[in-house]
Amino acid sequence: MSNASAPPQGIPLEISRSLLPASTDVLVIGGGIAGAAVAYYLAKAGVEVTLIERGELNREASGTNAGSFHFQLAIHQLSVKGPGADRERLLAEARLSLEAFALWQGLDSELDGSLDVHQTGGWMVAETAEQLQTLYDKHELEQLAGIETEVLTGTTLRARAPYLAEDLLGATYCPMEGHANPLVVAPLYALRAMQSGAQIRTHVEVLGIETSPIGRPERFTVKTDAGVIQAHRIVNCGGAWSGELAAMVGLRLPVRSEGLHVNVTEPRPRMFEPMIQHIGRRLTMKQTNNGNFIIGGGWPSSAAPRPQRYRTIWNSAAGNTAVALRVVPGLADVRVIRTWSGVIAFTDDLSPIVGESELVPGYHACLASTGFTFSPMLARQLAERMTASLDTPPFPKGYSLDRATPTART
């Protein structure tokens, strides 16, 4: 019954469930967007790489987010002191997003596939005077960072966005914002990685890692539930669970995970193109190509033991849609047909964890809080450093894997 003439959509099960290799140069642990991208860039550079994933590819954070590209500064980046504080951090983050987006724009052709990358623009709305002031304050920072934004109010705003509630005080428009389809990116990276020589294995869970002295090719002996694999180098792409994988070699990563709740509606005729967010309340909303509205913004879902999915929470659906309705009154009769949950990783200081550990040489990681937007870029940079000569600049110290591990010296 299989349609053999069409190109394969994914890695055939016969391959992804085949025997684990006995050894590899680089072992990538984690089959989300970070791991798949690292495996791809390494394989393309001719490195022998094996990727292992304990479940299915792209089923956790990478496959359960809404695929948004955030450029203008948003609620989760701001502290209670306002955009003026943490100025340096915010500027750095803003510049990073510009770089990331440049990579995304070329990714369709790099991976020879359709990732549904759309630059739809994005609104960030303000309800109160205080919120409107925040829009103006962050606008200044955005200009400095090179992110194009404009703050609109009154009749100009209403004319540009008639779908927004009339009594909103103002909104920032950023033409650069957009989204891609999270359901296809990591699987396509993995497929191209395999086609470039990487070994991809699913349903392989790491149980423990033994470290041998530096210099030996079998630096790491990795015990899995599908056998033992020796690796010269490891890249921890475990996302929300990267902390557990790091503990296996004595590192503590400043990462925690949270359950995320997302709502999706029935399809409706096109109502708006841009992404819509709120500067003071939790809302990120978009309308997909199929016409469904995806409504999220940082509402929690409730943890459940593996392998169960986290449970979505009624109150999250009710609270989240209330913000959506406040901002776009036209949604009133649109029906929510399901909710889904994801688990996302946050680094404690919001900086990525990328590079090679100095405490455990050979052990690398690639993890970012806004993982969907940044992972392709960070993965490529990591692969470059892992294959390049000594004069490649290192990652910023703020990204260090070792920053949260107490050492005997300190």
Next chain:
Amino acid sequence: MVVGGGPAGISAALVASDAGVRVVLVDERPSLGGQIYKQPGPGFRVTDLAAMDKQFRFGRSLITSVDETDVKILLRTSVLSIEGHQVVLLTDGGRARTITAEKVILAPGAHDRPVVFPGWTLPGVLTAGGLQTMVKTQRVLPGNRILFAGSGPVALAFPAQLAGYGAGIVAALEAGPAPQPLDIVRILRAARGNTGLLRDALRYRTELWHARIPIRYRRMVVRAEGEGRVERIVHAAVDAQWRVLPGTEKVEFVDALCIGYGFVPSIELLRLVGCQFDFDEDLGGLVVRRDDWLRTSVPDVYAAGDGAGVEGSFVAIDEGQLAGLAAAMDLGAISAQTAANDCAPARTRLMRRRALTDATRRLYRVGPGVYELSTPDTVICRCESVRQAALARAIEATDDINVVKAETRAGMGLCQGKNCQRQVAAMISRRHGKPLADIPLASPRAPVRPISISALADDTITGRTLFLPETVPEDGTAQP
């Protein structure tokens, strides 16, 4: 809280209320009675009760009984989610609200088994349940040349009932075998306590014979064809596994096709709360696991009736009584001794009914061929228009139905997989050689029914944010 106002739910509510428990009985439809005791729709009135069929009258009496108790009956009300003891309800035209229930009896009933074949989406192709609703509540027939294709007890009863309403039935096709002498013997042995059912079965056969409606055994519809609606169907002989025997196709000209291959339990809520299941295709597939007091594996949740395995309305009534007694006992409203005494008649009847089901199993076994009628071009997911070929491609790379869903969108539409999911699971089972019982379905999610944003939204809810403790909170005040 009793969810579902069919025979099981009404019985449970009656018994629990009798025991002094405060009961809320909830049903989505405008009237109680569930699928089997469908009452005439709004705008209709029964003028001569004696002229209505026996099933209707019995259902009416059950409904009258519960109307006379203190049970709070909420009609046109769906349960959208259950979280612990919080039950989220939505009444038509209202807003979502939550009721706290110490015990929940789920009696959600069953729905028509979706059977996928080329042309199944043509207008004029109806399910038995759908046709029954049209006829019972609206007194409308969908056509003049109706062909009935199905199996199981419905295959006998339904065409006979339709004939009674004056429908023009071309033929009744039964996928299973004609009853053999050995079957009759087995059935007669299980007759004790089941004579009513057996008499009915005999009566239906007689009605069909009188109406000159041919019954053809071991035949299934394999294709429906027509321009804009069904105009002809192709049926073929099948083997004991319901697999088509080549070269046996015949064409019939029809204007309506009624499909009745049994029912499958409506398990969304049971799955949502996390109950454990067993698999029995003859009872409709996933069957919730229960102890001898019908408690599920989730504390304070009970299940009764067709929603826990399709065994018909008489079993449903007795299970409802059992579940109602169990809840009352577990709440301390009645003693264990009282419960044990009161449940004895129901338990005896259940044993006898099950003896009959066992005896008829051979006749009503659902064959794996029921999943093998579709072709690469057949639309499997009706909501998202996903064809079998696209699903087959995705299934090359995974045996996980959630991944297939993510790849193809099958199951993401309005019906949330109710029509397509089992077919997709069967495809995975065949391609990867795993038993159907071992293919988990897609993750259960709230809301189990669509709800408009205006009915769902609640702007009084704030609560914790996922992000740094220092982030700007919703109400603008500083937080540590």
